[in-house]
Amino acid sequence: MRELHPHLDRLKYEYNHWDDAIHGFREIERSRWSKSSSNILARIRHLAFPGPEKQQLPQTHILDLAQSGVIKPHVDSVRFCGNIICGVCLLSDAVMRLVNVDHKDQIVDVLLQRCSLYIMKDQSRFNYTHEVLGDKESFFGNEAVERGRRVSIICRNHPSEKN
Secondary structure: OOOOHHHHOOOOOEOOOOOOOEEEEEEEEEOOOOHHHHHHHHHHHHHHOOOOHHHEOOOEEEEEEEEEEEEEEEOOOOOOOOOEEEEEEEOOOEEEEEEEOOOOOOEEEEEEOOOEEEEEEOHHHHOEEEEEOOHHHOEEOOEEOOOOOEEEEEEEEOOOOOO
């Protein structure tokens, strides 16, 4: 976070996203990191992305979600990334909800604890919407999950040539 603060602090939180999926966010992309951060990202990428490194997008996406911010249900566009996305959840716990696009009664809530790594691939990427619940809706089971500001460091692979 020390490395990201100078870049994020210059930005205002936005409430209009091009596809209306995110409200209350700031975002940047980075391809240059300090040596220690580069080492951590290399370990994450090695775990999340089997195969040649050239299949990974070189930029790392940083999404800063305000305490009042939300990510609405959506399926990521295949134009911008491939079948794998991974992220490190920083600063605050959050609840990610996955809902099957064909069977709306198939719902999975995932607790993203602060400093946890999540990996979404294949079916979870394309057959389920995903969203990050707002503070008032954030429950895991019967337990309220207090949401603060949440920063995600997100890595993706290239879109498939088939798409």
